Amino acid sequence: MLDLLVVAPHPDDGELGCGGTLARAKAEGLTTGILDLTRGEMGSKGSAEERAREVVEASRILGLDFRGNLELPDGGLMDVPEQRLRLAEALRRLRPRIVFAPLEADRHPDHTAASRLAVAAVHLAGLRKAPLEGEPHRVERLFFYPGNHPFTPSFLVKISAFIDRWEQAVLAYKSQFAGEAVSETVGPKGVEARKALRRHFGNYLGVDYAEPFVSPLPVLYTPWSRA
Numbered sequence: 001m002l003d004l005l006v007v008a009p010h011p012d013d014g015e016l017g018c019g020g021t022l023a024r025a026k027a028e029g030l031t032t033g034i035l036d037l038t039r040g041e042m043g044s045k046g047s048a049e050e051r052a053r054e055v056v057e058a059s060r061i062l063g064l065d066f067r068g069n070l071e072l073p074d075g076g077l078m079d080v081p082e083q084r085l086r087l088a089e090a091l092r093r094l095r096p097r098i099v100f101a102p103l104e105a106d107r108h109p110d111h112t113a114a115s116r117l118a119v120a121a122v123h124l125a126g127l128r129k130a131p132l133e134g135e136p137h138r139v140e141r142l143f144f145y146p147g148n149h150p151f152t153p154s155f156l157v158k159i160s161a162f163i164d165r166w167e168q169a170v171l172a173y174k175s176q177f178a179g180e181a182v183s184e185t186v187g188p189k190g191v192e193a194r195k196a197l198r199r200h201f202g203n204y205l206g207v208d209y210a211e212p213f214v215s216p217l218p219v220l221y222t223p224w225s226r227a
């Protein structure tokens, strides 16, 4: 049973989108995990072995209780029954309370597919009569983390004390973020931009850094509470 599970299309997406929140949750005694859907084998940079080592290092930095990989095809994520069932079975095994998935609006088709797969799998995992192994499991809440497209956050998680850990975890993916840039996200500027995004949203709260999320449902908020 995990408190928080991040569903990531490729290794590094979970760290990039939710690393600060995962580090903070761990420090507060929650159990955390990332489930990668693919091994990122279509990426322009880094061998499979390099990327596997980077995953281990990034997981260690964030203190994850679980790191797994569904080994679906990179570049071939699609909202189809077989992939829905694979993810739903994993949700039944891991039994997360809260799931974070990529926001659907994204230039990478794998991210869009991962978002749709997560919505479908969260639903399927709870259905008693679904053709799945394992006991039905109902996820309490599903939230989305932003990728490469503009978005409006529904809520922010303060992560000022964990921004260094976020950066270390992301930079563990040396094959992706060191050296020559191959796109607006893969390369050193990608990390700078994601850090600046956290600085930008932190500024709204009067703190240094905050991680933004989108909720499909209204979020409980008590205006006079600092919680």
Ligand SMILES: [Zn+2]
Residues within 6 Å of the ligand: 009, 010, 013, 108, 111
């Ligand atoms: Zn990705």
